[in-house]
Amino acid sequence: MIDLLLSVSVQTSSPRLPSGWEFPCSIGFGLGIWFATAKQSLNREEKTVATNETIPGDCLPSDYEHYQAIGKKIISGFSSSERSQIVVAPSRCGKTTVMYFLLDEFFKVYPDMQCWVWQGKTIEPVHPTIPKHRHTLFQMGDEIDLTALESVFDIYKQRQAGDSNRVQVKLIINDWQSIKDGIQLNNTSLFKEVAAKIITIANNGAALNVTVVVDTQSANIEDWGLGSGSIRDNFDIYAVSRIEWVEDYPNGDVKALPKLIQNLDIVVNSNERKRLLSEFEFLKQGLEGNLINTSVLLSTIGNPRLGITPYFDRKTLVWENETIRNDEKIVSECETTSETGFSEFGETTETTPKQVLEGIAVDTPCFVSETEYTPLKLSKTTILAILQKMRNETRLGQTKIIKILWGASPGDNEAYRKAVSEYQELTESTED
Numbered sequence: 196m197i198d199l200l201l202s203v204s205v206q207t208s209s210p211r212l213p214s215g216w217e218f219p220c221s222i223g224f225g226l227g228i229w230f231a232t233a234k235q236s237l238n239r240e241e242k243t244v245a246t247n248e249t250i251p252g253d254c255l256p257s258d259y260e261h262y263q264a265i266g267k268k269i270i271s272g273f274s275s276s277e278r279s280q281i282v283v284a285p286s287r288c289g290k291t292t293v294m295y296f297l298l299d300e301f302f303k304v305y306p307d308m309q310c311w312v313w314q315g316k317t318i319e320p321v322h323p324t325i326p327k328h329r330h331t332l333f334q335m336g337d338e339i340d341l342t343a344l345e346s347v348f349d350i351y352k353q354r355q356a357g358d359s360n361r362v363q364v365k366l367i368i369n370d371w372q373s374i375k376d377g378i379q380l381n382n383t384s385l386f387k388e389v390a391a392k393i394i395t396i397a398n399n400g401a402a403l404n405v406t407v408v409v410d411t412q413s414a415n416i417e418d419w420g421l422g423s424g425s426i427r428d429n430f431d432i433y434a435v436s437r438i439e440w441v442e443d444y445p446n447g448d449v450k451a452l453p454k455l456i457q458n459l460d461i462v463v464n465s466n467e468r469k470r471l472l473s474e475f476e477f478l479k480q481g482l483e484g485n486l487i488n489t490s491v492l493l494s495t496i497g498n499p500r501l502g503i504t505p506y507f508d509r510k511t512l513v514w515e516n517e518t519i520r521n522d523e524k525i526v527s528e529c530e531t532t533s534e535t536g537f538s539e540f541g542e543t544t545e546t547t548p549k550q551v552l553e554g555i556a557v558d559t560p561c562f563v564s565e566t567e568y569t570p571l572k573l574s575k576t577t578i579l580a581i582l583q584k585m586r587n588e589t590r591l592g593q594t595k596i597i598k599i600l601w602g603a604s605p606g607d608n609e610a611y612r613k614a615v616s617e618y619q620e621l622t623e624s625t626e627d
Contacts (some may be wrong), residue, residue, distance in 0.1 A: 259481060259503060262474075262491075266502030269433075269494045273300040276431050276496065279397040281419070282410040283434040283455055285448035289490030290410050291321070292507040293435050294367070297408065298322040301363065308363040309590075313343035315370025315377075323515045325367075333374045335381065338604060341389070342595060343367075347405060348392045349592035354403040360590070364405045366396065371411040375420050390420050397421070397429040414451035416460065427495070432461060435504075436475075437490040438482040449479050452493050462499050474501050568617055569600045575621070582621060593618060 273280075273296065280297065284290030301308055302324050312321055312330040320327070331343040347366035354360065368374065379386040396407045411419055414434065416426055426432070436452040438445045456462050456471045471493070478501060481487035490504045568578045581600070585591045593615075597603055601614035 259487060262478060262501060262503040263505070264502075265500050266492055266504050269492055269500060269502045270296045270300060270504070272494075272496070273297045274304045277401045277404075277406070279401070279406040279430050280408045281426075281430045281432050282408070283412075283414050283432070283451055284410055285412045285435075285451050287439055287446040288435045288437040288448050288451075289504060290435060291509060291512065292490060292504060293433065293492060294321050294369075294408070294410060295507060295512060296504070298325075298365075298367070301365070305363040308365065310365045310367055311343035311346045312367045312369065313374065315368075315373035320512050320514050321367060321369065323513065327514050333370075333377060335377050339378065339382075339385065342598065344389065344392060346591060346595050347407070348396065349595065350590045351396055351400050351403060351405045353590065353592075354405065355399075361404045364590075366393075366405075366407040368393070368407065368409045371409045372413055372418070375411075375418075379420065386420070394421055394429075412451075414454040414458075416458065427460060432495045434493040434495075435490045436479075436482065436493075438485075440485050445483070447482075449482060452491065455493065455495075456499075461495055467499050471499055471501060478503070568621065569614075570602060571600065573600075579621060 282290060282293055282297070284293065298310070298321060302322065310322070310325045310329060312325060313333060314330060315333045318327070318330050318332050329343070331340050333339065343366060347364055350358075350364050375386070375390075378389060393407055393409070396405055400406050409419075409421070409430075413419065419426070421430075432455070434452040434455045436447070436449050438447040438449060440446075453472055453475050456468055456475065462468045462471065475491070475493075478487065478491045482491065487503060489506055492502050492504050494500050494502070566575055567573065568575065573581070578600070582596065585596050585599075591599070594605060597611070597614045597618055601610070601617070603611040603614040605611060
């Protein structure tokens with residue numbers, strides 16, 4: 196080192212140092228360089244330590260694979276709970292992915308599970324197994340379509356009254372914030388009724404295998420309108436965070452998830468809150484740095500955890516080809532052999548029998564009856580077979596059946612009164 200410094204000092208150009216000063220100055224110059232280099236090294240180490248302090252503690256791994264493994268465990272455990280679920284997912288954060296994974300786990304365990312979907316923005320598939328006709332779109336108007344909610348609540352009431360059927364039933368509410376705000380701002384009394392039914396299912400439905408899955412954009416539990424004190428007792432609560440980069444512009448949200456962590460009603464233990472917030476800071480760096488291309492998922496079930504969701508190609512989420520099994524055969528036979536059956540229906544209304552009877556398989560012969568029922572002009576034999584399927588298998592109540600088959604809604608109107616009269620005549624004839 197000294198030889199190098201001497202060489203540097205000898206080759207140094209003007210101005211010249213006084214005779215005898217070359218060697219001491221060379222030593223001083225060399226020591227200056229050494230101290231400067233050492234200081235830079237120490238600074239780098241200090242910065243590294245400071246950075247590491249924002250990453251999870253020493254006992255927590257800092258690689259993403261660890262969180263990917265946790266994410267898979269959270270997802271595989273979705274179906275282990277009997278309670279209802281809430282998924283907090285701001286726009287563009289991967290709500291569709293998480294909802295698909297959640298429902299898919301339940302369908303793996305309960306392949307005969309029945310679901311009704313109430314959607315706040317648009318009709319779109321949440322899982323291929325759920326037929327399209329089980330989806331209801333929320334639209335503002337004089338009459339709000341509550342078919343999905345009422346269908347599930349009717350099943351709940353039937354089981355509460357003694358029905359022994361215990362097939363898993365779920366009400367899935369997409370974009371609850373849109374639905375809630377739309378109803379609450381325009382019809383306060385109706386909202387109270389809607390919220391009461393959802394809360395009732397969440398509070399008491401688990402024992403009857405009737406539950407609800409709600410997704411909402413807000414991390415503020417007061418905004419949910421579903422009670423707050425017992426929210427964690429009745430719901431499994433999850434939250435999703437994601438940043439999606441589109442042409443160097445970030446879409447998504449990283450604020451709602453930590454806000455939920457900080458809620459003392461959601462994460463009760465202070466040490467758990469600190470741990471989760473520390474872990475999320477680390478994962479947020481991966482989201483903001485475009486190193487994590489899926490979602491970060493928070494589970495508050497048992498020991499609260501953070502994980503990374505697997506990749507999911509949303510393009511694969513499409514409607515299954517819905518077929519009408521035996522009822523297609525009935526339609527075909529009636530169109531060729533009957534002059535008073537389904538063949539006349541196409542000439543009198545824009546709706547087809549397949550749309551009305553979609554998913555209802557009836558196995559009954561077609562014959563001509565002098566009396567025709569519903570705007571579909573169905574024979575008594577056919578309508579009785581359909582009613583039996585609707586009441587006993589799809590578990591629909593009177594209001595829903597009349598809405599589907601007669602196209603009439605409750606109210607002081609002649610169409611509904613006539614529909615109720617026909618319905619009661621038919622159902623009473625089956626009880627004789």
